[in-house]
Structure formats: C-alpha cells, structure tokens
Amino acid sequence: LLLKQAIDRLRDPAMACLSSVHVELQGMVESCVKTELDAYPVLAAAVQDHTFAFLQEAVAPAEHMIRSLVDCHRSYINMSHPQF
Numbered sequence: 001l002l003l004k005q006a007i008d009r010l011r012d013p014a015m016a017c018l019s020s021v022h023v024e025l026q027g028m029v030e031s032c033v034k035t036e037l038d039a040y041p042v043l044a045a046a047v048q049d050h051t052f053a054f055l056q057e058a059v060a061p062a063e064h065m066i067r068s069l070v071d072c073h074r075s076y077i078n079m080s081h082p083q084f
Contacts, residue, residue, distance in 0.1 A: 004077070007074045008070070014066045018063065022055060025055055
C-alpha cells in the first residue's frame, strides 16, 4: 500500500517534467527561428507556427505514455525480490 502511494506520487513530477520539456523546446524553436531565419520573416513565422503545433500535438500522447508507465509500475510490484 505504501509503495503504491509512493509510485502514484511520481505522476505529478513526471507531468511537470513534461511541461518543462515542452516549454524548453518552444524556447529552442524561438531561438533558432530568430537567429537562422531572421532575414525571412514570413518563413520564420510559418516554421514557428507549424513547429509549435507539432509540439502541442505531441503533448497528449506523452501524457498518456507517462500515465501508462506509472500505472504499469504501480500494478507490478515484485514482492519476491530479495531487496524488498
């Protein structure tokens, strides 16, 4: 019971990590677009918009994967392990 609760507490930090990675990737896109495509503002805007949309589409599957991984670890606790 305590171990399952401890595993459940991993869900929120994992989701926070996902959010942090998403924000960092958006910052990297902005930085790259500003430095590499500064001479082409229309292209820069299109690349940034499409990349942000792509990153946003990836959030839901990533959240689902995090939930699934936590649920898998929660459902299988190896009590026969010698260190348990």
